[in-house]
Amino acid sequence: MKSLPERVMFTMGDIAAAEGALSAGCRYFGGYPITPATEIAEWMARRMPELRGAYVQYEDEIASITSVIGASWTGTKAMTATSGPGVSLMLEAIGLAVMTETPLVLVNIMRGGPSTGQPTRGQQGDIMQAKWGSHGDYQIIGLTPASVQEMFDQTVQAFNLAEKYRTPVFVLADETVGHMREKLVIPDEKDIKLVNRKQPTVDPSEYLPFKADDDLVPPMAVFGSKYQFYATGLTHDERGYPSDKENIQIDLITRLNDKILKNADDIIDLEKYQLDDAKIAVIAYGTPSRSARRAIAIAREEGIKAGLLRLKTVWPFPEEAVAELATEVDHIIVAEQNMGQIYHMVRSAGAPTPITLMRKPAGMPQLPEEIVQKIKEIDSQ
């Protein structure tokens, strides 16, 4: 009866993300149906029981994400998948996961917004939401796959980062990537590198649940173990006890931010295409990066030195890489399927190099020809 997936499949990005999660060891999925992420839930409903995991369909997205936090504290790798309206509901709990340092993965198959928007059309409108949506100062990890294979690979990576840094990780895929079908090759188990959270080794009487190691990440005990702990969304000291002292708030918030920012080099994943001698660089992620790649091939054929910096990680933002790129090229184009979100980050990192935004808040990315046109315009200046 037990059906193992084909090692090679021609399948959707959504399903590749689900398989990536399962390969990463995810055994708990809490979710609520929403276009265009439903296929992930449907796949998990079939696959989870085969692997002795759980698919749970909740009454809403708030319960879904909160249950995922609960599951994670039992030592189970856990995830949810949703789209913009669902993420909006989940944001308070994302703050709780950040504050309690709970590893989890949230796959957002981004559709047109605001509000109900265009459920069956893609967009990249939730990039800033992922970073800033919950209240307070915090960092997040956000990955942006651009193909079916990357939906698998980067969901595995999302779990590894979540476990390593004890943080929620967003997989931010636009609907086109979520719903397109391509070949997926699932590597042999032994070839998939997995990271698991650190566990405490001290005597339970000495355990301080929120005392970080040198990497700024505290070892994590689980429910039912010999370690007793209290975790709260309130500002807490190393014992986990609530505190309204100023220094405790400063220390905690600084560490929560720094554990991501100071490890940015380890987290950030970029792809450079034809950048070596480029005078004009395009920065893009997700589906628009595929348009950009084609545009660059066309521009190169016409003798224009253009290249692409493809962001596979948008959070933490690869500030240094963009700043360096800005010193090497004469002009940067940012192509996004929104009104300009990562553009603002590029502008702050890349100044004073001129930066041009190609915005498109719609279901289809910029056409390659449109990007070629822009490259030519800039080249002739």
Next chain:
Amino acid sequence: MTTVQKTLSHPMAKYIREDRLPWIYCPGCSVGIVTNMVARAIDNLGIDFNKVVIISGIGCTGRSSGYFKTGSFHTTHGRAIAFAEGVKIANPDLEVIVISGDGDIAAIGGNHLIHACRRNIDMTVVCVNNFNYGMTGGQFGPTTEHERYSQTSPPPIGNYEHPFNLVKLAASSGASFVARWTAVQARRAARSIQKGIEKEGFSFIEIVGACPTAFGRSNRLGDGVTMHKHLLEVAEIQNGLPPHEAELDYDNRIVCGEFVNIEKPEYTAVISRMRDRIEG
């Protein structure tokens, strides 16, 4: 010397983070009594306390999880049950207990309550009903009676709304064990909590409590002692009464007892059956 100290400590102290005492509760508040009830229930059962997880939401009762010396978690407002579901489903060997208030469980978290009842997930929810949002200073909530006064339902009319009867709500939503006691019926309440923990299914135990600082003051109900005395006077024990008859009229009659104790398939047991069937 050490023996003297031992005899002086509270018999339930072993379950409590004594380094966090004194706790935040006002004089005359019922939440401390309920904390003791839960500890008693666990003690009576003699279960491994490390396997017990205590979860709460936001509010005065929401702080209670922090005083238990085991794995405990303080979630966002209203989400204690949703968090607890994730814990129980991911590790069914754990004994999951939610302790939270009426505002947390029946207003902002009301949807999670009814759906968890419907799913019949094995957990025990202890809801302290003190008829208002105490921590924010005493505003009316989902169990505040019609025309009662609060900071947001001032005289001359008081509360425009009508209250939920939590026993009826939980019972009609499908909980497999439902009881109500007042904070003064500590032994009976602890016994029901004990039964709730033992029950393989969703158990809901309402503890009608006193909030002299906010609800009591707004409605001139006296101090904590007076309010608790009143609870004892109007409590009417009617074990086995159909839940739809379990009335709660604060001034005159609070029907207490165990109203629902039924058998139905429990969620994590069904998941486990599904897995076994697939494996053949």
Next chain:
Amino acid sequence: MDRYEVRIGGFGGQGIVTMAVVMGETASLHDDKYVVQTQSYGPEARGGASKSEVVMGDEEIDYPKVQNPDVFIAMSRAAFLSYIGGLKENGILIIDQDLVNIEGEIPKGVRVYKIPATRIADEKVGNKLATNVVMLGAFTAITGALSVEGLKRQIEDRWPRFVKTNLQALEYGLEAGEEAEPAIIE
């Protein structure tokens, strides 16, 4: 094979997406091509205009959507009118002539093939649900973009319980495709 673009249009319930998926599976898993398959759909589960697309080639596919289809398969009037735009000059247009009439401007040199796929499925195969497989057969015979062997294997893998019906539908489709005489647009 250079980048090769196929667009399929019809109404929800005709198997428009499945057709593109089987096309993609065959090209990707059996014919060893790079393939991207996409679709666009509205809120209707049945009815409404439905469009699916396949881009294939010997090199990695960058831009995933069809821009100027080499082939357009139209299986409803609404889809024909909505999605005919962009068809390449000298491209291929395959229509189910019982459902679609040629209207409006068609690019120069386009070869139009009329395949009564729904009728063949209904009358010869005895199952209207096989319409998309009939059309897949016709497409393969007309364009040679997929290997017949690969397509057969994919049908066997995908529908183990309905292999016979589907292989039969495929044969009728291949036959119809081979026999169809194109009208060339001037």
